[in-house]
Structures are given as C-alpha cells and as structure tokens.
Amino acid sequence: MGNCFGAKLSNSKSSSTYPSFSTRASTIDTSKNYSNGLGYSATSGSIGHSQFSAAASDDTCLNGEILPIANLKIYSFSDMKFSTKNFKSDSVLGIGGFGTVYKGWVDEKTLAPTKAGTGMIVAIKKLNAESTQGFEEWQSEVSFLGRLSHPNLVKLLGYCSEEKELLLVYEFMPKGSLENHLFRRSAAIEPLSWDLRLKIAIGAARGLAFLHTSEKKVIYRDFKASNILLDGNYNAKISDFGLAKLGPSGSNSHVTTRVMGTYGYAAPEYVETGHLYVKSDVYGFGVVLLEMLTGLRALDTKRPNGREKLVEWVKPMLSNKRKLKSIMDARMEGQYSSKAATLAAQITLKCLEGDPKNRPSMKEVTNVLEQIEAIKEKPKESIRKSEHSSSHQNRQSPRSRQSPRQTNDRESPRSRQSPRKPNDHGFSAGSGNIMR
Structure with missing residues (x-):
C-alpha cells in the first residue's frame, strides 16, 4: 500500500x-x-x-x-x-x-x-x-x-x-485489487497473465477517460493499483473518489489545490507546485502501467540504492528493446510479442512525460491499449520452440521414435531432472514505500 x-x-x-x-x-x-x-x-x-x-x-x-x-x-x-x-x-x-x-x-x-x-x-x-x-x-x-x-x-x-x-x-468486487494480484505472492493468488493485464489496463483507462471527458472534467487525483478493483471476470473498476476534484473552468488549464495523493504515483508538476491538471491523472496511469509491465511497486525501499523509485530507475530503459526485455515481469514470459511489449512501453513513456502538455489524453491511451490487445502475433520464442520441435520430430530415425516408456528407460538421472524455471530478473517486489 x-x-x-x-x-x-x-x-x-x-x-x-x-x-x-x-x-x-x-x-x-x-x-x-x-x-x-x-x-x-x-x-x-x-x-x-x-x-x-x-x-x-x-x-x-x-x-x-x-x-x-x-x-x-x-x-x-x-x-x-x-x-x-x-x-x-x-x-x-x-x-x-x-x-x-x-x-x-x-x-x-x-x-x-x-x-x-x-x-x-x-x-x-x-x-x-x-x-x-x-x-x-x-x-x-x-x-x-x-x-x-x-x-x-x-x-x-x-x-x-x-x-x-x-x-x-x-x-462487492470479488477479485480484490490490482495491487494484490501484482504484488502479493500467495498460492491463493495466481499471477496475472499478459492478456489479463491488458484487459485491466483498458478497463481502467476507459474509466479515467470517462471522467476526463465530462463537460466539467473530473480529476481523479489518486490513481494507483490499490484503487483499481476487479470483478469476478477481471473487469477493472476505479474506486475511492475521496480525493477527486472538478477540473479547471474557462480558459484555465489547471486548478490549484493542496497536494494530496500517494507518493510514487503523483505527477511531478502537482507535487512541486500544487497545480493539478487533467493530465496529472495520465501520469499516475503511466506509473500503474509500469507496475503492470515490470511486476514491481512504484516505491520500494527494499530495493538497492537508485532503484527505490520505479519511474526514475526503469523509465530510461523503456525505449531500448534489449533492456525492455530484461525489466518485463518474468511471470509473463512467452505470453506477448516483442511488438506488443514495445508499443506498451512507448505509451507508458508518453504517459510519464514531465510536461503534462506532452502527455496523451486518456482516450488516446485507451485507443493504443486496444490496438495492442488486437495484436495476434505470437511471441518469437514460442514460434522458434514450435519450429524446433517440428524439425526435431521430422529428423528422428525410426529407432529414435520409440515409445515414451522405452525412451525413459534409457534416460540418465540427469536427463530426468525437471526443466529449469525461467530466471527471474532479480528484482525484489517488496511492499515498503517511501515518502518524498
């Protein structure tokens, strides 16, 4: 929390x-x-x-x-x-x-x-x-x-x-919060798949877009993983409007208000000046997207020096395909294509722009996420594994096509070991947060 x-x-x-x-x-x-x-x-x-x-x-x-x-x-x-x-x-x-x-x-x-x-x-x-x-x-x-x-x-x-x-x-929301599914390591909570994370992100984006497109824009002000609740089908719903504010009127671009919210999610312009923009919510959404991509909390004092604040640590890696692969949540390995991950990283980067004017609207964010969801391209690793398996079967001699029992009888103890689990990226996803 x-x-x-x-x-x-x-x-x-x-x-x-x-x-x-x-x-x-x-x-x-x-x-x-x-x-x-x-x-x-x-x-x-x-x-x-x-x-x-x-x-x-x-x-x-x-x-x-x-x-x-x-x-x-x-x-x-x-x-x-x-x-x-x-x-x-x-x-x-x-x-x-x-x-x-x-x-x-x-x-x-x-x-x-x-x-x-x-x-x-x-x-x-x-x-x-x-x-x-x-x-x-x-x-x-x-x-x-x-x-x-x-x-x-x-x-x-x-x-x-x-x-x-x-x-x-x-x-009542039977699946609880997004925060629990991302960060609570429990046998009772299964890791969220890539497809489910996209579904949740799209639902939350639609909710924010609705708030922002009313005539008198509503600024939610406290967007974070713990305020995204999930129904029985993992449909996302934004909760807790205790800090919501009506947006600017007339020619004003922002409202000035006392700074309240959650560290790690609040937009920098709001924290520094108290100026609250509609697109201050977009920044918070970008932080949650980053949490969903990495499986790491926005703030965690248990991580090594320089890595406590997720945005400061990971944001520079989002534009590098090789580094992006290293920060993606290992629990989603093999579930998404390189193209989908790249597009998700790009829209996250745009949401996290320092100047609110350069951030997309939530309607634009929703459109991009829906485009990513529509990508049916298989992950390259899955394609290579499938091709390798097919090629290997075609090259087998009649002798090598023995029944599983015959083959197993000749296996050495070493070959009977269970497959190695995919390596985690070594990041700690503890629950400690820090205050600015």
Whole structure:
C-alpha cells in the first residue's frame, strides 16, 4: 500500500482491499430525505446540477452517464449493524485511512439489509471517528459516485449518516485489487497473465477517460493499483473518489489545490507546485502501467540504492528493446510479442512525460491499449520452440521414435531432472514505500 502525503486521511485505502455484483441501486432521492445535520446535501453541495453535466456526445461519455441527481439508497445505522453482523471482526474486508470496510448483505432487488448469508454481498465502508478529513472524503464519494455511472467505476449503492456515524455501501468486487494480484505472492493468488493485464489496463483507462471527458472534467487525483478493483471476470473498476476534484473552468488549464495523493504515483508538476491538471491523472496511469509491465511497486525501499523509485530507475530503459526485455515481469514470459511489449512501453513513456502538455489524453491511451490487445502475433520464442520441435520430430530415425516408456528407460538421472524455471530478473517486489 502506498504511503500518502497531505492530510492524514489521504491514505484512504480501505476500499482498495474489498473485493462485484452488477445490480444497480434502487432509487431513493438523496435531495429529498438526506440531511447529515451539517448543512450539506449530496445533490446541492459543491457539485450542483448546472456545474456537473455530461458532454453531448455519446462517444465523449464512453458508455457512461452523469445522473441529474444522486440515485442512492439511504440506510439507518441499525440497518448497517444488521447487515454486517454488528460489525463483527470476521466481517472485516480491509482497513485503511478512512476506516474499516466490512462485508455486508442486502436484498438483490430492494437493497434492503438482510441477514448474513442471504441476498447479495456488499462492501460497507465505515468512517473512523478519529479521522480528521473523513467527512470531506465521505462527502466527495457521495457527490461523485452518487451521480457518475460507468462500467469501469465502482458502484456506490447507498450511504448512512446518523449522528456521528458515516458509512458508504458499495458493490462487492470479488477479485480484490490490482495491487494484490501484482504484488502479493500467495498460492491463493495466481499471477496475472499478459492478456489479463491488458484487459485491466483498458478497463481502467476507459474509466479515467470517462471522467476526463465530462463537460466539467473530473480529476481523479489518486490513481494507483490499490484503487483499481476487479470483478469476478477481471473487469477493472476505479474506486475511492475521496480525493477527486472538478477540473479547471474557462480558459484555465489547471486548478490549484493542496497536494494530496500517494507518493510514487503523483505527477511531478502537482507535487512541486500544487497545480493539478487533467493530465496529472495520465501520469499516475503511466506509473500503474509500469507496475503492470515490470511486476514491481512504484516505491520500494527494499530495493538497492537508485532503484527505490520505479519511474526514475526503469523509465530510461523503456525505449531500448534489449533492456525492455530484461525489466518485463518474468511471470509473463512467452505470453506477448516483442511488438506488443514495445508499443506498451512507448505509451507508458508518453504517459510519464514531465510536461503534462506532452502527455496523451486518456482516450488516446485507451485507443493504443486496444490496438495492442488486437495484436495476434505470437511471441518469437514460442514460434522458434514450435519450429524446433517440428524439425526435431521430422529428423528422428525410426529407432529414435520409440515409445515414451522405452525412451525413459534409457534416460540418465540427469536427463530426468525437471526443466529449469525461467530466471527471474532479480528484482525484489517488496511492499515498503517511501515518502518524498
């Protein structure tokens, strides 16, 4: 998990650990019956109807929509206790800066709370009462996810605001986070294949492109592997909108805001000046692409000197085909062609440009990733192995074409050894991160 800078609660990673059903929330208009006692309305707060509208083009919205009002279920605190077995420890899915995420149960059609084991699973994020920025992030989640609808954004189904208790109810994502699949070495988690990584990257890119192409552009601000969640089919969905901001208006190119986010992913211009551009998100996407290509964390203090920061260490190698091969995640060996890897490295480099003006839009990034996915060329090594095997069989004499049993009887102990595993590139993918 990445360490965050700025306010304490910017390290809101609880939603990144919970694992999705596709049922859409039933309707309860938050503008009619939601009040938190603090003078804030989910639909009349900082994001008003006139401010937050979608562009006219269907293509611009990329299969998503911005709802005129938030469409969320409102729960009582007793509902939440019933749904989570009174927040028992065996219901915990994850813990982060915002608070704790619990597994809950609701009715599939009405979304009413149900007894554990009945209906469908949801993820319920409960604000830590000691959080200093918790209400602002909770408010941002309701404001943005309450009105944004897209296949690659996690669905917010409802919320609870009762006295000091603030909770959010999300769809459940059974495959967990991209971070877990990339970096947690466990027998229960299979390494992601090249094809799955591309699928995930494309889904996340579409989600960001949707945010960026609304009329009032949304800057996500905290794009990282732990905030990309996966449903049962490895479809990627962006979660955790606690740091999201509306983009610049009029002739302005950026908004100026307090620097918050996660070290290693935040764009350099934002860290240095507080100037936040739409394309600051593109930089973060480039960092995640680099993690997916290498299988290494953006920041890791366990790596040798000069290699702690992945971008600084690996970025110069992306334009060199020979060096690129040496940094690719060994767990994907033989699954991609040289052409596909080269194109992936090139678009990663463009995303990581120092000047935001030189970075591509997320729509352009999506198009390139889709082109890479369409490449059906076999890896050269696989072709050579296939040709070698065919040639070897054709050259065999009748005597050498004996049955496997006959052949094995004459094998020496040395020849019966198991094949050597592909060499790893020797990089450590530890979990330690550093703060700037």
